[in-house]
Amino acid sequence: MRSGDRLVRCGQGHTHWGRYGAAGLLPYADGHVLLQHRAKLTIGGGTWGIFGGARDRDEPSVDAALRETAEESTLDTAEVTVHGVMREDHGGWSYDTVLATVPSLLVVEPASWESKDAAWVPVDAVADHDLFPPFAAAWPRLRPVLRRPVLVVDVANVMGSRADGWWRDRAGAAARLRDEIAAIDGLTGMAPFDVAYPERVLVVEGRARDIGAGDTSVRVVAAPGDGDDQIVATVAEATREPGVPCLVVTADRALKARVRAEGAEVTGPRWLLNQL
Numbered sequence: 001m002r003s004g005d006r007l008v009r010c011g012q013g014h015t016h017w018g019r020y021g022a023a024g025l026l027p028y029a030d031g032h033v034l035l036q037h038r039a040k041l042t043i044g045g046g047t048w049g050i051f052g053g054a055r056d057r058d059e060p061s062v063d064a065a066l067r068e069t070a071e072e073s074t075l076d077t078a079e080v081t082v083h084g085v086m087r088e089d090h091g092g093w094s095y096d097t098v099l100a101t102v103p104s105l106l107v108v109e110p111a112s113w114e115s116k117d118a119a120w121v122p123v124d125a126v127a128d129h130d131l132f133p134p135f136a137a138a139w140p141r142l143r144p145v146l147r148r149p150v151l152v153v154d155v156a157n158v159m160g161s162r163a164d165g166w167w168r169d170r171a172g173a174a175a176r177l178r179d180e181i182a183a184i185d186g187l188t189g190m191a192p193f194d195v196a197y198p199e200r201v202l203v204v205e206g207r208a209r210d211i212g213a214g215d216t217s218v219r220v221v222a223a224p225g226d227g228d229d230q231i232v233a234t235v236a237e238a239t240r241e242p243g244v245p246c247l248v249v250t251a252d253r254a255l256k257a258r259v260r261a262e263g264a265e266v267t268g269p270r271w272l273l274n275q276l
């Protein structure tokens, strides 16, 4: 028994598994999501849901979802890129769906008594399956956010909105900002996710052009000319694929209108700086 393995009653009067809440993983690859065919003797036996289970005391939902998936299936969680968490809060109990992508339709087998099967199901065919009722209820909200979101940062604009001496050393200040953005664990306020782990793209220009990515996982794009033109081009590239949410961080009014026309959402530098 683990610390969270217990039935509890939520604020809405239901009985749920998981003293500290529960979490599950919804991996996406190439137009498919990975579903678990639940074994007969589980709650909702015979239906299709996602791999997951009870969170341990103080266990982050991302860790719990990956741990449970690794216990119940052969999915190699090292191949999983987490891109967001969506919470279903019942008051005193919550279920966190951890949305993620894997690079391809990896072969996945069931690996515990709770799983009868594991299958990559085409997104369009999910609703045709006999779904585990809580997953069926959540699916309409999850379906539009299966793709990893992209965060595009107007570095010159964000840098200019804090007085840290950037005017003396633009490249140094841009590299500092890059490292701080790379160090953020999860971003809050990137709707509709409760916590988002977007691909982070920093657009740099002028004297900050050559900073590169350093040893971080952020992507740094150097504008060959005008920074705004590069940001618009970067957004257009991200939103070309349907279903990829894109958020641009800038306070530049003209640029805001241009990126909104490309399908991006916009937020101001303060939102990002508050999370560093």
Ligand SMILES: [Zn+2]
Pocket: 010, 011, 012, 013, 014, 015, 016, 090, 093
């Ligand atoms: Zn409930």
